[in-house]
Amino acid sequence: MLSDDQLQDLNRPLLDEHQFRYQYLRDLLARRHVDAQDVVQQLNAFQVAIPSWALGTGGTRFGRFSGGGEPRSLEEKIDDVALLNQLNGSSNSISLHIPWDIPQDVPALQQQLKARGLTIDSMNSNTFQDQPGQSVSYKFGSLSHTDAAVRQLAVEHNIECVRYGQQLGAGVHTVWLADGSNFPGQQHLRRAYQRTAESLASIYEAMPSDMTMLIEYKPYEPNFYSMVIPDWGTSYSLCQYLGKQAQVLVDLGHHLPNTNIEQIVGRLRHFGRLGGFHFNGSMYGDDDLTTGSTKPFQLFLIFNELVDAAQDDTVNQEAAVAYMIDASHNTKDPLEDLLQSVESILGAYAKALLVDRAALHEAQENNDVVRAEEILRDAFLTDVRPLVAESYRQSGGALQPVAVYRAARVRESLIQQRGKLSLSTGL
Numbered sequence: 001m002l003s004d005d006q007l008q009d010l011n012r013p014l015l016d017e018h019q020f021r022y023q024y025l026r027d028l029l030a031r032r033h034v035d036a037q038d039v040v041q042q043l044n045a046f047q048v049a050i051p052s053w054a055l056g057t058g059g060t061r062f063g064r065f066s067g068g069g070e071p072r073s074l075e076e077k078i079d080d081v082a083l084l085n086q087l088n089g090s091s092n093s094i095s096l097h098i099p100w101d102i103p104q105d106v107p108a109l110q111q112q113l114k115a116r117g118l119t120i121d122s123m124n125s126n127t128f129q130d131q132p133g134q135s136v137s138y139k140f141g142s143l144s145h146t147d148a149a150v151r152q153l154a155v156e157h158n159i160e161c162v163r164y165g166q167q168l169g170a171g172v173h174t175v176w177l178a179d180g181s182n183f184p185g186q187q188h189l190r191r192a193y194q195r196t197a198e199s200l201a202s203i204y205e206a207m208p209s210d211m212t213m214l215i216e217y218k219p220y221e222p223n224f225y226s227m228v229i230p231d232w233g234t235s236y237s238l239c240q241y242l243g244k245q246a247q248v249l250v251d252l253g254h255h256l257p258n259t260n261i262e263q264i265v266g267r268l269r270h271f272g273r274l275g276g277f278h279f280n281g282s283m284y285g286d287d288d289l290t291t292g293s294t295k296p297f298q299l300f301l302i303f304n305e306l307v308d309a310a311q312d313d314t315v316n317q318e319a320a321v322a323y324m325i326d327a328s329h330n331t332k333d334p335l336e337d338l339l340q341s342v343e344s345i346l347g348a349y350a351k352a353l354l355v356d357r358a359a360l361h362e363a364q365e366n367n368d369v370v371r372a373e374e375i376l377r378d379a380f381l382t383d384v385r386p387l388v389a390e391s392y393r394q395s396g397g398a399l400q401p402v403a404v405y406r407a408a409r410v411r412e413s414l415i416q417q418r419g420k421l422s423l424s425t426g427l
């Protein structure tokens with residue numbers, strides 16, 4: 001992490017321009033009866049979790065090109081997230097993956113998290129790979145497998161994750177299943193679903209009453225004929241089967257092209273089953289690009305649904321939504337990428353908060369198509385970067401996190417400490 005003095009020194013040359021831009025936007029919003037500080041306060045409160053597996057350089061099945069200085073241990077991953085959170089004040093938690101992040105010394109880890117002001121938001125199980133020495137294989141599935149012994153192993157692994165989560169204070173256990181089939185006829189589609197539901201029930205029963213199970217869907221990959229949980233309807237039905245503590249997780253990259261994701265978000269919110277997000281950017285599929293890099297309007301429309309639901313008395317406000325990033329790729333410095341992602345998310349949220357909701361509802365009631373669309377466009381086209389920067393400033397962070405990260409030469413010093421070729425488990 002940077003020292004406070006260092007951070008202030010790096011902010012100083014940026015401050016004058018920031019104040020000018022923020023003042024201008026504040027005046028502009030005041031004319032529309034929007035209080036900029038209200039919006040900034042909501043941004044200050046907003047947190048998005050960082051996945052431990054995105055801190056190292058990602059790769060594809062063709063290759064991986066590390067930029068060096070990657071975290072070599074869970075402790076170093078936590079240090080990296082602490083740095084991100086210092087810069088943007090908006091990423092105060094981390095998602096862990098078992099067995100990649102098995103804690104060696106739980107009390108020491110708890111202490112480190114506390115000292116850094118961080119928490120663990122979600123534990124993620126891994127039944128998509130065989131671990132060395134594993135008694136049976138996940139080659140043909142895990143929770144859905146035809147062989148009860150494989151299902152049992154996968155259930156036990158998930159329960160192990162739940163136990164780690166309890167020790168570390170994680171409120172969420174996330175299940176993403178790679179299970180499916182590659183060819184017609186390979187798998188009995190209904191039975192695979194039924195076996196999965198039963199396996200999930202065994203995990204669900206082992207969860208404490210204050211933990212949420214998130215069920216993530218994905219239409220294809222690694223299986224290309226069928227996935228056992230391909231879509232939100234399947235996730236939703238599993239949640240209905242399991243009970244109140246099960247919720248649907250929406251990964252933005254897990255839809256077929258042109259799916260209306262914001263509508264899915266609205267529906268799940270309506271049903272009280274929206275449990276969380278894996279944010280990322282997508283052109284074609286599960287590309288795991290930087291959030292907001294390719295479809296910023298879609299990201300805004302998703303937040304528009306969230307803000308609308310949050311302000312609606314008829315919507316059940318009980319269930320918490322876990323905001324998490326799930327992205328990692330091969331051509332950027334992972335920490336810069338994550339700073340960019342968080343910034344896009346905050347920007348989309350800020351824009352959604354600017355929507356004149358009363359006017360929008362009126363336009364909708366009157367079927368005034370153009371007016372309704374213009375209201376959304378007006379919010380979307382507002383340059384909200386000064387609001388996001390002001391939120392960084394009020395959280396004691398960097399006015400421009402990526403610029404400050406570069407000016408502080410963080411990557412260079414990480415390479416010095418950790419070496420050029422450190423290994424990490426990035427997907």
Ligand code: AOS
Binds near residue numbers: 176
């Ligand atoms: C896989 O495609 C899913 O997005 C998972 O959420 C995630 O990427 C995985 O659990 C990380 O290993």
Ligand code: ZN
Binds near residue numbers: 176216251278326
């Ligand atoms: Zn995901």
Ligand code: ZN
Binds near residue numbers: 218251253254286326
């Ligand atoms: Zn994915």
Ligand code: ZN
Binds near residue numbers: 286287288326327
């Ligand atoms: Zn992914």
